[in-house]
Amino acid sequence: MAELQKQQAAEETLDLAPLDEILEKYAGRKGVIIPILQETQAVFGYLPRQALEHISRKMHIPLSDLYGVATFYAQFYLTRRGKHIIRCCDGTACHVRGASKIIDTLQSHLGIKPGETTPDYEYTLEVVYCLGSCGLSPVAVVDETVYGHLTPQKMMEILQGL
Ligand code: FES
Structure with missing residues (x-):
């Protein structure tokens, strides 16, 4: 609950000027929901409710349509995410080579569960569940960089170096 309040407070101070620039570019064009949402997410790191309401008002797109697209595609996030994104693989190849130990280490060090910030x-x-680099298992992608042959200790060193 406290986290939600914090997020709402942060949204109250959202600077919508960059969003207006995006919307001007797409004004009067059709089939623009996905590029608008992509660019909006590139600005804010996720899709804040306030931004979606603003898009809805300015572009005359029902808010439900925006949420429909935003929840359909895995590329969109409706809640604020961390500055660093750690994607740890627990697919078969990584799992048999100890991925769960790395995930456990991350969970206890960061105090969060998978899917949390x-x-x-x-x-x-x-x-x-598979990053397509099974030969390097266990694998994680941290801020777009792929790290292979991980151990819990190596993972901790990566975190410390961020
Ligand atoms: S199972 Fe982890 S990269 Fe394929």
Whole structure:
């Protein structure tokens, strides 16, 4: 609950000027929901409710349509995410090579479960099921960088180096 209040407070101070620039670009065009949402997310890191309401008003797109698209595609996030995104693989190849130990280490060090973000919005932890680099298992992607042959200790060193 406290986290939701914090997020709402942060949204109250949302600067919508960059969003207006995006919307001007797409004014009068059709089939623009996905690019607008992509660019909006690139600005804010996620899709704040206030931004979606603003898009709905300015572009005359029902809010339900925006939420429909935003919840359909896995690329969109409706809650604020961490500055660092840690995607740890627990697919078969990674699992048999000890991925769960790495995930456990991350959970206890960060104090969050997969799918959660630390209260200071520094880290988001995600568990995925194959990153397409099974030869490097166990694997994690941290802020777009792929790290292979991980151990809990190596993972901690990566975190400390962020
Ligand atoms: S199972 Fe982890 S990269 Fe494929």
